[in-house]
């Protein structure tokens with residue numbers, strides 16, 4: 212029997228389960244600075260009054276790079292091995308909320324990515340626990356690719 | 362009272378199986394003391410930095426148990442900047458007449474192991490394969506190349522220069538010169554950066570002896586003045602290594618820019634006066650970016666300057682004449698003292714086969730690393 216359970220890699224990181232998942236950030240009640248991940252202390256004014264706020268699920272690609280070899284375990288806990296490892300990309304996506312967010316990208320080929328292109332947030336499994344539970348993280352996909360799949 | 366450097370010592374950088382970091386550090390200290398013409402009991406205080414040695418002050422066991430305050434310091438890749446800065450400050454404030462800065466490290470092979478909690482980062486960031494410092498260097502230069510028209514060829518030119526410079530340095534780690542084509546044929550590690558465009562963690566040690574300027578004549582005829590030594594941490598809005606997010610509503614430059622401006626101000630020296638520079642070249646892209654962030658050129662000018670050979674040993678502004686981090690590797694605690702060792706020899710005119718022409722009188726050293734920290738030192742004759 213296949214385990215179809217899923218679990219986010221961390222609580223309070225993105226809304227889940229959801230048909231429209233969003234990153235969970237925070238906003239300072241005193242100065243308005245938006246932070247991700249959600250922070251209880253404002254990095255600008257030091258206020259301890261912050262509120263949870265979901266972030267835009269689309270933005271533009273600010274920069275990106277590749278990861279060409281499997282990161283050391285621990286701390287990386289993908290269930291791949293050095294042999295089955297697939298290179299991936301990471302980047303910063305600029306959101307209208309007023310911040311760049313670092314994320315894994317779904318497009319592994321750097322030549323297929325362009326700074327400034329539209330990106331859309333997705334939730335996807337990056338690893339599988341021993342009991343078969345899929346571990347989910349957030350990522351950004353080229354906005355066109357998401358539309359084509361939909 | 363101004364502090365001057367009267368002695369420098371460098372243990373070779375590389376791999377030394379069976380030799381401890383502390384033993385390398387003690388050798389570097391003995392070389393620096395001999396260079397200064399002083400003995401350990403004359404040292405009144407000092408600062409010692411290391412990542413891997415948890416009690417770096419244990420080095421006194423190899424040097425002499427004289428009871429002096431030898432304080433441990435750590436600021437990541439900028440550790441040596443802190444050590445030399447505080448050793449100079451102890452003289453400037455009148456606490457001591459003669460001090461020492463020591464750095465030593467012995468890193469295991471491969472990328473620096475990372476425990477997210479130690480760096481104040483959430484576990485998920487590391488579990489999902491995002492907590493690799495090399496990502497930052499790939500992403501920063503990717504954006505910089507996009508904004509300022511820097512080409513992949515220029516990355517290769519910088520790496521080739523630093524390997525070439527290292528090939529003439531008997532204390533460097535990677536002494537085999539590589540052609541631009543060989544560099545461009547190496548595998549991409551973090552697009553657009555390739556394997557032979559990166560420095561690697563290794564082993565080594567260095568030490569610097571300083572004294573009051575008005576006493577320097579007792580030890581040397583070629584003291585090197587510490588005109589400025591500045592450390593800055595990142596400000597909100599700066600695009601920094603291992604930032605999970607960066608606010609775009611705040612604009613701040615890299616701490617390199619802040620440290621550099623403060624150092625020029627303190628020294629009363631401008632970037633146009635700098636005649637030789639050692640810049641943090643964690644990778645070839647970093648050297649290119651750091652040229653501009655340290656005020657040594659405008660953004661984008663590197664493409665032409667590097668093609669013209671301006672940063673070669675015989676160029677207008679030689680950069681990383683001893684091979685830099687790319688050629689020497691990075692024992693974190695020692696790296697910045699290696700830079701000072703090189704600049705001191707260049708200013709004294711004692712750099713041997715690496716001596717740059719024109720008798721430089723002003724030299725510059727720069728460090729940058731986690732978690733967004735930069736150290737700048739300005740030296741002059």
Ligand SMILES: [Zn+2]
Pocket residue numbers: 239240241242243244253254255256257258
């Ligand atoms: Zn605030």
